[in-house]
Amino acid sequence: NAGVMQNPRHLVRRRGQEARLRCSPMKGHSHVYWYRQLPEEGLKFMVYLQKENIIDESGMPKERFSAEFPKEGPSILRIQQVVRGDSAAYFCASLSGDRAYEQYFGPGTRLTVT
Amino acid sequence: RKEVEQDPGPFNVPEGATVAFNCTYSNSASQSFFWYRQDCRKEPKLLMSVYSSGNEDGRFTAQLNRASQYISLLIRDSKLSDSATYLCVVTSNFGNEKLTFGTGTRLTIIP
Numbered sequence: 333n334a335g336v337m338q339n340p341r342h343l344v345r346r347r348g349q350e351a352r353l354r355c356s357p358m359k360g361h362s363h364v365y366w367y368r369q370l371p372e373e374g375l376k377f378m379v380y381l382q383k384e385n386i387i388d389e390s391g392m393p394k395e396r397f398s399a400e401f402p403k404e405g406p407s408i409l410r411i412q413q414v415v416r417g418d419s420a421a422y423f424c425a426s427l428s429g430d431r432a433y434e435q436y437f438g439p440g441t442r443l444t445v446t
Numbered sequence: 447r448k449e450v451e452q453d454p455g456p457f458n459v460p461e462g463a464t465v466a467f468n469c470t471y472s473n474s475a476s477q478s479f480f481w482y483r484q485d486c487r488k489e490p491k492l493l494m495s496v497y498s499s500g501n502e503d504g505r506f507t508a509q510l511n512r513a514s515q516y517i518s519l520l521i522r523d524s525k526l527s528d529s530a531t532y533l534c535v536v537t538s539n540f541g542n543e544k545l546t547f548g549t550g551t552r553l554t555i556i557p
Contacts, residue, residue: 374547374550375490375533377545377546380542387542388542388544391544421487427543434492434495435492435545437489437491438489439488439489440489442487
């Protein structure tokens with residue numbers, strides 16, 4: 333049973349470019365959470381999605397960031413016009429919905445903005 | 447005030463010693479409680495859930511005090527492989543299990 337998968341593992345973007353981060357939840361899991369970890373800081377919740385629905389995006393910056401979890405395919409976190417402050421590790425986590433409280437994390441995508 | 451507060455450490459502890467971490471949370475409506483561990487530049491991994499009755503998993507014991515809004519983790523007979531950052535984590539809402547993390551306590555086990 334494959335775990336949560338994220339790609340790419342490392343992503344380098346120049347200021348002003350777009351970054352697309354992908355997350356495939358564990359098989360059978362229909363809930364995805366995205367978290368961001370800035371250098372030397374704790375993880376912070378960004379957005380919670382179920383298939384085709386954004387449930388809670390209260391942790392997302394108001395501009396440049398968007399997320400989706402389509403019926404088919406991985407969840408995507410999209411950052412437009414990246415700035416240096418977006419450099420961070422982005423983790424996604426999934427849970428099944430029936431064992432609602434145990435979240436399993438993917439290996440993360442380390443975004444570096446130059 | 448942070449929602450989840452932990453002593454950042456670092457804790458440098460000799461192998462075989464017992465070490466205890468504490469955590470407090472500010473939201474009295476918090477529902478679920480966990481300890482995660484995070485190795486350097488890796489993803490957080492669930493160590494254990496925490497219940498009011500206390501729970502034990504091998505060398506690890508976790509305790510929750512809802513009245514004091516306090517969570518603890520005890521590691522007995524520490525091993526070199528226990529070196530990591532330990533994250534205290536809570537959730538607040540049924541139906542939305544977004545995790546609120548403490549900043550973590552760094553532990554180094556010294557041979």
